[in-house]
Amino acid sequence: MRRLGVDLEVDVKMERYSQFLVLAMVCLIVPWVAVAYAAPISGTKDGSEQWGYVDVRPGAHMFWWLYRSTSKASNTTAIPVLMWLQGGPGGSGVGVGDFREIGPLNEHLQPRKYSWVEIADLLFVENPVGTGFSYVNDPSLLPTNNSQVSSDLLQFLVEFVKLRPDLSKRPLFIFSESYGGKFASELGVMVHKAVAAGSLDLNFGGVALGDAWISPLDSMYSWGPFLYTNSRLDANGVVEVKQAVDKTAEFMRNGKFENATYQWEKVEDLVLTLSNQVDFYNILEADEAGTESSISSATSMSMLMKRSRTFRDSFGYFDAVKAVEAVNGTQTLPLSELMNTVIREKLQIIPTSVRWQSSSDEVFTALTGDFMKDTIHQVDKLLHHGVKVAVYSGQLDLICSTPGTEAWVQKLKWTGLEGFNKQVRTPLYCNSNSTGGFVKKYKNLSFYWVLKAGHYLPIDSPCVAQQMASLIMS
Template identity: 45%
Template sequence: MAAAKLLMLSSLAVLLLLFVNLLPSAAAAGTADGSEEWGYVEVRPKAHMFWWLYRSPHRVDNGTAPWPTVLWLQGGPGASGAGYGNFMEIGPLDTDLKPRSTTWLNKADLLFVDNPVGTGFSFVEGGDTSLLARTDAKAASDLTALLVTLYRDNKRLQGSPLYIVAESYGGKFAVTTALAALQAIANGQLKAKLGGVALGDSWISPEDSVLSWGPLLYEMSRVDESGLQQCNSIAQKIKAQLKANKYADAEKSWEDLETAVLEQSNFVNFYNLLKDESSDDTAALTLAGGGNKRWVRKEGYTSYLGSKATREGGLDGLMDTVVKAKLGIVPKNFTWGQQSGDVFEALEGDFMKPRIHEVDQLLKLGVDVTIYSGQLDLICATKGTLDWVQKLKWDGLKKFNDSPRKPVYCKGGEDGTQGFVRSYKNLKFYWILGAGHMIPIDNPCPALKMLGDITQSPAQ
């Protein structure tokens, strides 16, 4: 079996744990060869965040470009970076525990977190939901507290530029965390250097995203004129509610819009519009008479990611057996993702709030910002992303718009154009072809090439 062959996830690895006491509020463990470390940080009293750091076997120290570290932030909110991002998208092993040739360890060290607390293996004591983060700012504060602990007295991390790379709702966490981290760096609390922020298919502007759905589906023949009119009508209602700061009402209307999209399109998949929802998900969506809105908003993202797992028992089975045994520090009665649904509910008040202003702040501070978008994504469609970019007040926007797009190729170009990139000063935008919401899954080669360009990794 693969689990017996590979040290990374073998049961024997438990015997090789090196336990280290970092601080009274933190505990860590790792493999004997030092290639992996993982642990918990108590970011607030009774709130414990799980992290997992992989050191790349391809690390190059050439004295010119320092080797980067990528902090991967998953979406949801409530989806596990240590689970989905690691085993489904960019980590060293896939869900069958086989090596991934396109792992991002080819270009950087990788730091996965289960963020916010309550996600994945992270937890709040006693299941007390009052301890969960209820705003993006609070989630950013918790994550910054974790970084402060990890970087303290760690010269290797301190010498490696940190790139915060996000997917979906993780984009909101990325921009708020980057600003909080910069403040902590300025105050001398965080001994790190922020290399840049990359926002992948991110829920930065809910308004612009929902306004793009109807026209895109109409152009792709998934809805007719009547469906287009219905989608546009609800989207305009959301726009008016957001303008009036009625975020709870806007979220309810968003649920109505998602239901309308599914009904009018015969269950198009929000994460790859060339596909339909799976038969199991379609059954869930048709519960309660014409659409289970709660399922759409709460389970769709993780359900789609989970459907990519080929392992018997799925990702849940893997995380609660082999992975949990390897880690050795997860509370015995706690299962992976046990509190994730509560995380989504806790952040309801911020779910529909935009984070365009935070992107603007990062650009004005000179932080390198990369935005990348999958051609086939619907939930955070490229059109909506381009529309919110035009709302930036950054003084380089006009020259960015006037800059030419350059094609992106892989493998010497024999597979044709894989994407495009536009760049001016500290803003980059990547159009990734042949990919939906989860770009590293759908088209991993240009995603890895993009990472190398963003981080200027010295790896060959």
């Protein structure tokens, strides 16, 4: 099953001696941060990173990780805080968003060029509870609808500001990817109301919806025509896909939302068959993203142990960069193994019962009945209240395609929509004379079209993506 905003990984089964080496590596390394599980905040000695758990409900523990910005801005109080919400639902922001997309280091523990830490403090939140390093004491505590997820996130922010009151006056922007857009849109409304009521001390900057699953049906109805114009479907295929989407819409009209989700899966399978396995996240990729290969050689494991040790023993990502650059070789741990060994040991607060996965089946299943519902009305509320809303979309994304995004934007009841439509797009450039994208702005709504990028926009077009994020927060 595919998830929105995160590729499902197959856990790697390592050879016996590899398992032994990993176990030895974990046991022999002395933890570099002495932290008790009850500590509200843990982190590096230089303060460049902090992390911890917030109990958003009794038995529901939400994990967060904050990176201090490397920005050279003279006025540090103006540096924004960027809260990142991954898709899925159940995709790990700490694993995927941080190490694969915008964090200071990539999944090979190498410094990332155009990391968003250069323009903002980065706050990754494992959301909903049950995702990544977040966990619940009992499966019955998993949220089953978008409002419950957003309420948990609001409670997280209330408690987080208590832990870091110094951040409350700096502008906080909620950035989201894919299904995370549904969370961000409703959370944004809740945050606005809480700030207005005085129950949340926060300088709310706005919401950014990236390749967002705001209106599932609009996205799905765009698949056939979009693939037709890109030669991945013929006219007969377009008709066949539309008929399958019509069945999804019928389930929605009859209030059979779980059936609609199951039909969504069938439509995806049909598209894959008719298009000869088009990549839903980037239509120009040759195939769907493959699973990560297993590392089984003793040489590779030896190198990884050295790299892991230097990262874990470092005081922060600045020192880690220097240490990792000194290690030769290109093979690295698969992300699932990296998170469950190197990163777990660095953090020192993850319960032994919690195993990191890129995407949680349990979280997705709990939200099956809510998956196909749209949140266009929440975006309308944000715009009506004057909250800054940015929508951005990758040209090559299929699952949350640009045509589908444009379709739901045109359904907004916001009074400024007519004025927005009349605006002329402005081209975007980044270290090149070639066009990197376009932007259209009117009042508190902006729309960014990013070229040569798919669903994982920061990966495919990192320079333009960073520039876009900076413009959104300016």
